[in-house]
């Protein structure tokens with residue numbers, strides 16, 4: 001099968017070789033933004049930085065960070081795309097939005113070349129995940145505004161896979177449609193969020209319908225980090241009878257990472273297109289790429305025309321692996337540990353929603369392990385945060401009090417804090433959208449009103 005759309009050899013390069021390759025691209029991108037964006041020009045002039053000298057990863061580290069909030073703030077002040085817009089409107093052919101979980105959606109503009117680059121990174125990641133032109137993929141990501149829909153759709157097409165743009169909602173109709181598809185030796189593939197796969201499993205159960213009869217043999221997952229939580233992947237693979245593969249990406253820069261068949265972290269697939277750095281999230285200091293090092297990913301676009309992003313802080317905390325992989329790729333791998341802006345501190349203990357998810361999985365099948373956390377009052381969090389979890393329909397109500405107590409003990413043991421556990425009905429939390437795990441009511445982001453079946457005293 002042809003793989004003519006990218007240079008396969010790039011995946012065999014190690015970190016040093018990638019940095020050498022990217023040096024001239026860094027120089028060109030910095031010159032470009034300095035000439036075309038008053039935001040970057042003013043920022044570098046103020047910091048006394050000469051853009052002519054920035055031509056390596058080491059030099060890149062001397063530039064100030066870009067925060068997503070800088071762009072969002074400029075849009076609130078009236079910019080359509082923001083101060084990093086470098087291309088003329090006539091060259092911008094697509095607009096997408098990101099976020100929404102921390103405020104109003106942020107708008108991004110894309111030129112034709114920008115979209116090609118996004119598609120190439122996506123195709124590299126999907127190929128790593130085992131996607132091939134034989135795949136027929138049903139995409140259940142959100143096509144309304146967000147990158148997961150239309151943008152990733154392009155990545156599948158670039159690879160050569162067939163893709164049906166289904167979108168979100170109409171879940172019963174989706175299952176009925178899949179049931180009418182003819183048998184196919186290669187099976188069918190799904191592209192969705194992990195929590196939607198779980199939600200569909202609930203819906204199928206209510207319809208007395210076995211997902212394993214659908215001949216959906218492969219799942220490509222994006223949008224949430226859930227598949228990296230031990231046990232969650234098994235639950236999805238068993239319910240569907242599929243092999244579930246995970247992707248990591250950022251909507252602002254593209255889908256850059258996918259798991260290979262060894263499933264030992266996500267191979268970074270953005271070499272030569274997006275430069276990546278690792279920093280200490282607290283100090284902002286650059287970390288070296290050592291095996292098992294933890295830190296926050298910082299991204300710099302290298303060939304972006306419409307809205308380049310230089311040293312964008314992702315706020316994603318990862319552990320990286322630099323040992324060569326048995327698949328032959330030497331690109332570094334990463335495991336997502338959580339988001340620094342999702343982290344909260346309870347009596348001095350750092351808590352990530354992903355850690356709580358791992359603890360809750362111990363309580364299947366009595367619960368579905370779908371959950372959210374609500375923080376009522378601002379830090380310091382010296383109170384018991386509310387942890388709301390779906391109890392399985394098959395669990396008898398007489399068990400609720402004991403079950404809530406057991407869940408509280410597991411959270412204490414695994415995550416080291418005391419939670420106020422609440423049980424809610426199965427199906428009331430998992431959604432077809434990205435399922436939100438953390439609500440900060442004190443910032444005006446209260447959890448949705450859900451009927452509580454049992455509340456710990």
Ligand SMILES: [Zn+2]
Pocket residue numbers: 260261262267325326327328329
């Ligand atoms: Zn590998």
